[in-house]
Amino acid sequence: MEEIRDSRLRDIARAEYHYFSGHAEEAAREAELYLSHSDLTLRLSACLIYIFANLSLGQIQQAQYTLMEVRNTLASADGRMPPQLRAAAVFIVATAAVLLHLPLPEGADTLQEQIRFLPPGLRMFALYVQAHYTYLQGDYGRSLGIVETAFAMQTEVFPIPSIYLHLVAVMDYMSLKQPELAQAHLLAGWKLAQPDDLIEALGEHHGLLGGMLEAVLKKDWPEDFKRIIAITYRFSAGWRRVHNPVTGDHVADNLTTTEFATAMLAVRGWTNQEIAAHLGVSPNTVKQHISSTLLKLGIKQRKDLKRYMLR
Incomplete structure (x- = not known):
């Protein structure tokens, strides 16, 4: 600079x-x-x-x-x-x-x-926006295609849009229930973020990453993980104050990040055993997170979680 x-x-x-x-x-x-x-x-x-x-x-x-x-x-x-x-x-x-x-x-x-x-760097970010929009439409394969196209066309590395592109790929692969490929993209984005501490994007996307931050960063980079989660709480509070009134959605605002990540996987059809293996905890711990989430949201059935989650 x-x-x-x-x-x-x-x-x-x-x-x-x-x-x-x-x-x-x-x-x-x-x-x-x-x-x-x-x-x-x-x-x-x-x-x-x-x-x-x-x-x-x-x-x-x-x-x-x-x-x-x-x-x-x-x-x-x-x-x-x-x-x-x-x-x-x-x-x-x-x-x-x-x-x-x-x-x-x-x-x-x-x-x-x-x-x-748009100039090249901003064009990369615009492709991320298009990939994210396509993800929201549920077309995860096409969203991944946009990510791959963006990386194929870049003539130099633009760390910030590249981080965002890797994160939308994580979102796509977790939605496709392919956590190994999701982890590869998360680590690629994290590698770009570390030299200049570009951690904002990880905090912004926490709820959409399917517990991948807990599964990958929490153990090996605990202090960075704490700072990212602090960003998550700040950003998501403001996000909900705009999103919920405009859309009429009820994205939950009273859950811990771990409860939210667990519930997101649950509404995507993951079993307690699969969630436990992904997060590196016991199935009983997952059950406790789900029970706590249901209690906080005032609902009784797992299927009712969907209306309180992100897409």
Whole structure:
């Protein structure tokens, strides 16, 4: 970052780094300085950071207001707006919708239409967004195809979008009940994250990873695991405050991360024995987690867990 000559771009890069390394407060403070900047490129970059940093900070109104400003910018754009900037605005709107599991805005340009105008690193992240959206549609094979395409087309390594792509592959493989392949992608993403401590993505995706963080990172990297789980609690609290009211869903907010991971596997059809083997605990421990989850949610049957879980 210090080698970036333009001080404004250096500030944005620093805000991005602080966000993706799990320091939302610093990221929001730095991004806020550019929310009204006359340069639309800087403003859009700052907006994306500011939206998600404020979700982690529980400052939902700031996040929602900033997202609305981006949507207004896109809606008021005319033919004079450079295609690269239009594509960036579409990317931000689509990213926010997909990561929050909200419907995509109707009548707007699609990310697929605009992706060719994005620079290489952002194009990689846009492919992650498309893969995540396809995962939410339940088409796990096609989602994996997008991930493979993204890695095949990259001409250099972009650590942050690559981490996100590996994580959506974990989500796909866990949904396909292929934990060995899921673990390979998690470890590949973790290898990219470690040098610069880019742990935010792992915390954001915890609930969708099917207990893979508990199975792989908790034993060998216990301190990192604790920091990732702290990010999970912060981010997911803000996520639910936006997602649940808009969609009418009831994604649980009173479970521990271990209870949530266990319940996610249970609703995907894993038996207690399979969950126990995956998490490295006893079947009785899994039974206790499920019983505790049912009690907290005020339900009696395992099949009723689904309405409180992520897709």
